[in-house]
Amino acid sequence: MLTLINTNRMVPPIAPIGLEYVAEACGRAGIEVSILDLALCEEPAKAIREFFSRRNPSLIGLSFRNVDDCFWPSAEWFVPGLAQLVRDIRSLSDAPIVLGGVGFSVFARQVVEFTVADFGVRGDGEAATVSLYRQIENGRDFHSVPGLIWRQGGQTCVNEPAWPADFSLPVRRNMVDNRTYFARGGQCGFETKRGCNRLCLYCADPLSKGSIPRSRKPAEIADEIESLL
Ligand code: SF4
Structure with a gap:
């Protein structure tokens, strides 16, 4: 099982679109996926404990949208909180932890090293997460996983990201509670x-x-919007 966790709790809430694309892509590849959305949890620490008391995933993915709050009076930096979350999850699960997301990808190598996460994926995460899951299951040839940050012999290795010119995204959008984000004044x-x-x-x-710039096919986008209505 792959567990995906949305770590972004900024308000107004922003639905984790990248996490949902990755979840759908992995589901289509035959991987069982469970999602924990910390943005919609009243008590995140309790939710994490309860979640892992009932599940035993093979890989845990943390989506990291913002490295800071982009607001100079507060200047809040979220990477130490992510490192604490990695430590908390490690106390509850032996599964390797992979980081991903737009904010993460800006400083991918540095965030992996700061948080001491097992892996990170910079760039498009859909095919990369499927490939990483397969390599963890059997093979462990991490050179072949696009955009992967990983370790070998005490060194940090950085694979070239996957930014395919011709790309297709899942059109089904029902793995995240997008309606609640909308109801809370957030974005979907x-x-x-x-x-x-x-x-x-x-x-x-x-x-x-x-x-x-890489464009999706218009019909695919229309199908995705239809699934959100
Ligand atoms: S034009 Fe491109 S670089 Fe500029 S804000 Fe938009 S996405 Fe970013």
């Missing part, structure tokens, strides 16, 4: 493209999704 998004060739100084997208 969908991606029409990934990557950007502009150089806006403040923007993380080219670092996380590549510097070449």
